[in-house]
Amino acid sequence: xxxxxxxxxxxxxPGSDIAAYAQQIAAVSGARxxxxxxxxxxxxxxxxxxxxxxxQLPEIDAVFEDICCDFRHREL
Numbered sequence: 106x107x108x109x110x111x112x113x114x115x116x117x118x119p120g121s122d123i124a125a126y127a128q129q130i131a132a133v134s135g136a137r138x139x140x141x142x143x144x145x146x147x148x149x150x151x152x153x154x155x156x157x158x159x160x161q162l163p164e165i166d167a168v169f170e171d172i173c174c175d176f177r178h179r180e181l
Contacts, residue, residue, distance in 0.1 A: 111156060
């Protein structure tokens with residue numbers, strides 16, 4: 106079992122409902138992560154995402170690569 110913890114700053118369009126956006130991200134990510142055997146948590150605190158992902162290293166690496174390419178956040 107491996108664990109990845111990171112934080113990043115939200116980079117959403119002006120006027121976006123950040124809480125709704127975070128819920129959407131969590132729902133889609135949770136479904137994907139479940140299929141890959143990953144667990145974890147996504148937290149949103151004052152425009153900052155904090156996430157921990159746990160599971161096997163190849164799956165964590167693949168998911169983190171997708172996360173790094175996601176333009177909805179920066180300063181990863």
